Amino acid sequence: MTMxxxxxxxxxxxxxxxxxxxxxxxxxKHLMANDPTLEKSNKCLVTNKKALPGVMTARGCAYAGSxxxxxxxxxxxxxxxxxxxxxxxxxxxxxxxxxxGYSGIxxxxxMNFTSDFQEKDVVFGGDKKLATIIDEINTLFPLVKGISxxxxxxxxxxxxxxxxxxxxxxxxxxxxIVPARCEGFRGVSQSLGHHVANDTLRDWVLSNRxxxxxxxxxxxxxxxLTGDYNVGGDAWASRVLMESIxxxxxxxxSGDGTLSELELIPSLKPKLNLLHCYRSMxxxxxxxxxxxxxxxxxxxxxxxxxxxxxxxAIAARFDExxxxxxxxxxxxxxxxxxAIIAKFRPRLEGKRVMLFVGGLRPRHVIGAYEDLGMEIxxxxxxxxxxxxxxxxxxxxxxxxxxxxxxxSFELEAFAERLKPDxxxxxxxxxxxFHKMGIPFRQLHSWDYSGPYHGYDGFAIFARDMDMxxxxxxxxxxxxxxxxxxxxxxxxxxx
Amino acid sequence: MPSVMxxxxxxxxxxxxxxxxxxxxxxxxxxxxxxxxxxxxIELADGSRFYLEPFAQTPKLPMTVRVKRL
Numbered sequence: 001m002t003m004x005x006x007x008x009x010x011x012x013x014x015x016x017x018x019x020x021x022x023x024x025x026x027x028x029k030h031l032m033a034n035d036p037t038l039e040k041s042n043k044c045l046v047t048n049k050k051a052l053p054g055v056m057t058a059r060g061c062a063y064a065g066s067x068x069x070x071x072x073x074x075x076x077x078x079x080x081x082x083x084x085x086x087x088x089x090x091x092x093x094x095x096x097x098x099x100x101g102y103s104g105i106x107x108x109x110x111m112n113f114t115s116d117f118q119e120k121d122v123v124f125g126g127d128k129k130l131a132t133i134i135d136e137i138n139t140l141f142p143l144v145k146g147i148s149x150x151x152x153x154x155x156x157x158x159x160x161x162x163x164x165x166x167x168x169x170x171x172x173x174x175x176x177i178v179p180a181r182c183e184g185f186r187g188v189s190q191s192l193g194h195h196v197a198n199d200t201l202r203d204w205v206l207s208n209r210x211x212x213x214x215x216x217x218x219x220x221x222x223x224x225l226t227g228d229y230n231v232g233g234d235a236w237a238s239r240v241l242m243e244s245i246x247x248x249x250x251x252x253x254s255g256d257g258t259l260s261e262l263e264l265i266p267s268l269k270p271k272l273n274l275l276h277c278y279r280s281m282x283x284x285x286x287x288x289x290x291x292x293x294x295x296x297x298x299x300x301x302x303x304x305x306x307x308x309x310x311x312x313a314i315a316a317r318f319d320e321x322x323x324x325x326x327x328x329x330x331x332x333x334x335x336x337x338x339a340i341i342a343k344f345r346p347r348l349e350g351k352r353v354m355l356f357v358g359g360l361r362p363r364h365v366i367g368a369y370e371d372l373g374m375e376i377x378x379x380x381x382x383x384x385x386x387x388x389x390x391x392x393x394x395x396x397x398x399x400x401x402x403x404x405x406x407x408s409f410e411l412e413a414f415a416e417r418l419k420p421d422x423x424x425x426x427x428x429x430x431x432x433f434h435k436m437g438i439p440f441r442q443l444h445s446w447d448y449s450g451p452y453h454g455y456d457g458f459a460i461f462a463r464d465m466d467m468x469x470x471x472x473x474x475x476x477x478x479x480x481x482x483x484x485x486x487x488x489x490x491x492x493x494x
Numbered sequence: 495m496p497s498v499m500x501x502x503x504x505x506x507x508x509x510x511x512x513x514x515x516x517x518x519x520x521x522x523x524x525x526x527x528x529x530x531x532x533x534x535x536i537e538l539a540d541g542s543r544f545y546l547e548p549f550a551q552t553p554k555l556p557m558t559v560r561v562k563r564l
Contacts, residue, residue, distance in 0.1 A: 040540065042517070286499060286511070290556045297504075385516040 002375065003418075004399045008033035011401070015413045023052055030404040034396045041389035047404045048385045050188040056408035058356070058382050058428055063087055065193020066182030067150035069280055070201075073097035073229050073254045074262075075107045076145040077176075078137050081114040082130060082162065083152025087184070088114040096445050098233045099256045105143055106258075113137060122154055127165050134169045134177065146176035146259040148200075156183030166204075176259060178204040189383035189405075191279065194359075198283035205262050206288070214267040221247045221318065222270035226285055226296070227277030227360070230255025232450020234457065238276070238301050241454045245311060245325040247318075253281060266292045272317050274299055279359035279381075279388055298391075301453040302461070303368030304337040333455045341371060344462040347470055349373035351421035354414065356380045356406055356429065357443045363392040365424070365443065368452070368461055377418055380406050408432070422469050437477050439468045496563065498544070501556035510538055513558075528552040535564065 003011070012031045016024045029046035038044065051057035060068070063081075068091050071079050081088025092112045101107035115121070115129050134147055149162050166179040182196045223242060228235040235255040242249050250270055251261035266288070273296040275285050285296040297317065299310035308330050315326040351374045355362050362379040369376055379396060380403035381388055392402070401418070403410060408429070415423060415438060423433045424443040433440045441447050441464060449464050451457040499511040500521075508521040519542075525534025526548050533548035543564040 040519075042540070048516070283513075286501070286556065289501065290499065290558060387516055387518050390518070 002377070002397070002399065003033075003401075005033040005035065008399050008401050011414070011417055015410060015417070018409070018413075023054070026052055027055075027407070027410070030406075031410070032402050034393060034398060034400040034402050036393050036396065036398055038393045039390065041386045041393070045386065045389055045402070045404060047381075047389060048188060048191060048383070049405075051405060051407075057405055058408070058426060059188070059405065060190040060193075060383075061184035062182045062186040062190060062193035062196060063150060063152055063184045064091065065190030065195075065280070066180045066197040066200075067091065067148075067193075068095060069190065069229065070194055070197035070254055071148050071150065071178075071180065073099070073109060074148075074257050074259060075099040075101055075109045076143075076258045076260070077148055078108045078111070078113050078141065078144050078146075079148045079150055080130070080133060080137070081112065081152060082126070082149050083115065083117050083154050085114050085116045087152045088112045088150075094445075095229070096231050096448070096450075097255050098230050098236070104141060108141060108144055117152075117154055122158055125158060125160055126155065127160050127162070130160075130162065130165050131169060134165070134173070138173045138175070144175070146178065148178040148180055150180050151183050153184045156181065156185065176205060176208060176263070190358075191383040191385065194280040195283055198281060198287075201262065201284050202287050205259070206266055206284075206291075208263045209267050212267055214264065216264070216268070218250075218268045218270070219248055220271060221322065222250045222268060223247045223272045223274050223314075224251040224253065224265055224270050224294075225249055226253045226273055226275045227281035228252065228255050228453070229277070231444075232446045232448075232452070234451040234453040237451040237454035237457045240456070241301065241307070241311075241329070242274075244329050245315065246322050247314075253284075265294075270294055272297055272314070274314065276301070276364075277360045278391070279384060282387075300364045300367065301457070302365045303371040303458055304333070304341075304455065305371050306364070306367035307455060307458075337455065337458065340459050340462050344466050345373045347466050348462075350375065351469055352377045352418070353422045353424060354378040354401075354411075354418065354420040355443065356382070356403070356411060356423075356425040358382050359384070359388075361424075361443050363388070363395045365452075366395045368458060369465075371458070372462055372465065374422075374465070376400060377420060378403065378414060380404055412436070422465065437474065439471065439474060441465065441468050495560045496544075497558060498561050499556055499558045508555075510536065510544075536561065 032044055067079055089112055099107050099109055115133050162179040166177040170177040178200050180200045182193045186192050235252050239249050251265050273285055273294045275296050275298050278298055288294045300306040311326045315323040353369055353374050353376050362381050366376050378401035423438055423440045426444045430440050452461045496512055501509050503509045510519045510521050519538040519540055521536055522539050523537040526532055531548045532552045533546040536544045544561040545564050546561045
């Protein structure tokens with residue numbers, strides 16, 4: 001059952017009826033039926049607004065965006081969670097940003113460093129403590145390349161001067177120290193944390209080697225992979241693909257990335273900056289284009305159709321060798337992709353999917369589902385801005401439901417009415433929908449699977465979706481209201 | 495006086511990006527587009543208008559500038 005635009009609008013109205021008038025009015029601005037002809041979303045959708053009191057939102061905070069997303073995956077740096085112990089400890093290791101290397105030697109990403117704020121630090125300020133911690137880290141882990149200070153709420157509230165500490169300590173120990181003002185109360189979601197982190201990259205990292213000669217030779221085929229966080233090895237799958245078409249990847253931002261890679265980029269002047277997650281790294285891409293003349297290009301490595309399209313778009317920026325390589329690589333992989341589609345498409349054809357994820361996946365994975373003959377009936381972002389929705393309309397079928405920062409009530413109500421065959425969202429939603437008897441895949445962490453990027457990833461993606469939807473357990477599950485009353489059975493037997 | 499980044503998109507159109515608002519709009523009309531002057535009144539696809547102090551020469555894009563809302 002595919003809904004047209006009117007039916008979808010009708011559904012939105014019915015779901016909104018539950019809310020008090022004022023809340024319903026606000027929420028109505030975040031929900032719409034898709035119209036693929038739209039170019040701009042600002043007339044029909046309100047985004048990036050504070051979640052309303054009294055509803056459950058799936059959003060995170062600015063600290064989550066800066067420490068968890070952008071800075072966290074960089075492996076040769078220590079990220080200090082500056083503030084009380086909870087934020088750092090509870091966000092540790094949750095994102096499966098895979099790295100290669102040796103813990104404590106060249107990998108520090110999986111450890112938790114915190115300044116463990118106590119009452120006296122709030123009263124007297126935590127700057128001295130921060131300076132001590134930086135010294136301690138440098139003594140314990142002398143191989144660390146840099147340190148970032150990720151502030152938690154109290155630091156902003158008491159007005160500590162972490163920038164001054166960073167500057168002074170950087171001079172003393174001779175390493176890059178980055179103060180990120182990503183206090184959780186800033187902004188409406190983790191999206192501001194991405195922006196803050198991008199600004200610190202700009203101010204404290206990228207300009208570090210301005211005017212210096214590059215330490216390695218540059219080639220005309222240099223590219224940077226930006227906005228790929230190596231969740232389950234995604235960035236590696238993308239990197240292999242880039243290298244197979246003859247490009248040299250000189251930096252991964254920031255999944256399995258290093259501080260040196262970041263600092264080296266301006267002097268190496270890569271030909272192209274390839275941007276996967278537009279939401280979290282467009283700011284730094286725009287800056288690099290302006291200051292260093294490195295153009296950026298968005299790409300999508302989910303599913304063979306989108307991969308081929310993206311590879312050709314990338315090749316168009318290079319010479320004939322790369323273009324020929326791209327055609328060769330696409331042809332080489334075609335047989336394998338056809339085999340995967342032949343195997344899984346009959347099992348998945350016509351299945352209907354609802355998505356609710358973060359920065360890029362609500363639109364990027366649509367192609368991969370469609371390659372498997374599946375249909376996206378609803379999609380939405382937790383923290384997107386209008387420019388993300390501008391990019392979503394074209395990808396999504398006419399009349400599909402779009403929900404921005406959907407509340408848990410709305411998601412459940414939509415799922416009840418639309419009866420999707422699969423929901424792709426995060427851990428907070430997973431078990432609710434399992435209990436409703438709907439197959440579910442986590443699309444933040446790939447449900448502990450992955451990678452899903454590239455040709456190699458599509459094979460895993462197709463298998464996982466089949467595994468979720470066609471799992472025999474769904475047939476065994478009869479909800480209590482459809483079961484015969486247990487008492488009645490017993491009475492009959494007696 | 496918003497701070498705005500001007501750049502050309504893949505299609506070659508001039509794009510007006512308001513950093514603070516994460517808002518991208520295509521420029522539909524530019525008063526002076528060179529060679530001796532570049533800037534002046536800017537009209538965006540959504541109908542809003544801005545004024546950019548004209549440059550003597552066509553500048554190298556992308557570039558961040560201050561513009562006045564009209």
